Amino acid sequence: MSKELVFGHQNPDTDAIVAAKAFSYLENKLGADTEPVALGEPNEETKYVLNHFDEPALRVITKAAPEVDKVMLVDHNEPQQSVSDIADVTVTHVVDHHRIAGFETTQPLFYRAEPLGCVSTVVYKLFKENKVEIPAKLAGLMLSAIISDTLLLKSPTTTPTDVAVVKDLAKIADVDYETYGLAMLKAGTNIDSKSEKELIDADAKSFEMNGSTVRVAQINTVDLDDVFKRQAALEAAAKDENKTEGYDLFLILATNILNSDSELLVVGAPTEPVEKAFGKKLANNRLSLPGVVSRKKQVVPPLTDAFNA
Known part of the structure; x- marks a missing residue:
């Protein structure tokens, strides 16, 4: 079995980074051989999350075809948001929560998209459906992704499912999600140092x-x-x-x-x-x-x- 890369969209946010990590972990537990990577460096908010949970950043790639024949996409499906040579590889999996636009494949694939506030909520459901335990550190990362995408459950994209999943992940990670979430969001708002x-x-x-x-x-x-x-x-x-x-x-x-x-x-x-x-x-x-x-x-x-x- 050849290795597959798992990645989110360009200019990755916390959800794109975390979902790649989480879905890769799940797929590997189910017998696949995957590596989560990123299509850009983590932003300040994501750096805060990774540091908080003592988690390394993902390796950044600009092209996939020189390394693999097949890839898995999380948190996106539109080609212009993906890796630059997406047309040169086979997409085998997509897990997303956005609109579907400009996406087509020549082969059947696994496609899971739900209108939830965060793709990490979708990944959480896949863990539960496959009866795979979520480690505490990964739960903290996934919790962070949902907080980020839903602005601490205040965004209109937030669903009751997101709320329930946040509470469950917070228990697994042993995190006060409201206190932690506000600190996390504020960490991403320091703009004075940026061009x-x-x-x-x-x-x-x-x-x-x-x-x-x-x-x-x-x-x-x-x-x-x-x-x-x-x-x-x-x-x-x-x-x-x-x-x-x-x-x-x-x-x-x-x-x-x-x-x-x-x-x-x-x-x-x-x-x-x-x-x-x-x-x-x-x-x-x-x-x-x-x-x-x-x-x-x-x-x-x-x-x-x-x-x-």
Whole structure:
């Protein structure tokens, strides 16, 4: 049996890193030969999580085909979010919680996707279904991933299943998830030490919307003013990436994790679908989006509808 690589999306967040580790562990327990890897370095929040549980970071790859013939995907399925040579390898497994777009294979595969707040919640269910015990350290990592993706269970993507799984994982890991979760989220909001390019690249995904390539980055903070005092520099960085990477539109969603409000910075064109999606007019290239915290559920769907209208 040849080894397979397991990885999440580019610009990995905590869930992409943890889900790769967790699903690889499960598959190996079930008899597979896999290695979890990452498509980028961990962000500050993920570094906090790994340090807290004394867990090593994953090896970073830029291509898979030189190493393996087959791969397993977690926390994504869209090709533009995956490894650069995804077309040159066979995808045997996908475990996800996002929309399915632009994904096809020539061979049958294992595909598990559920509309839950975090893919680590889906992986948890797979552990239970296969009667594989979750070690305490891995439980702590998976707990962290769910806290991250659901903003400590405050995001509208949160489901009752996510809540129940968080409580169970917290017991296994022996963690006070509310205290730990807030400290973890705050660890990821220190933006002063980062360049504008680092800020817009840390948590960004690309989406094809009716012929336009839309890049959506999210920056978590505890003070939106800390982000927008750098608006001109952020716009310049986004314009540069639009030019070099071929994006039509770059959206920067700055989210206050304490009050669950966001502000959207729009760079590029067309802007009309953005205004239509949220029913507001741009002012100074910005839109105020109170109560919006989820790119997956509150930003991408209305944008997609507006572009397709």
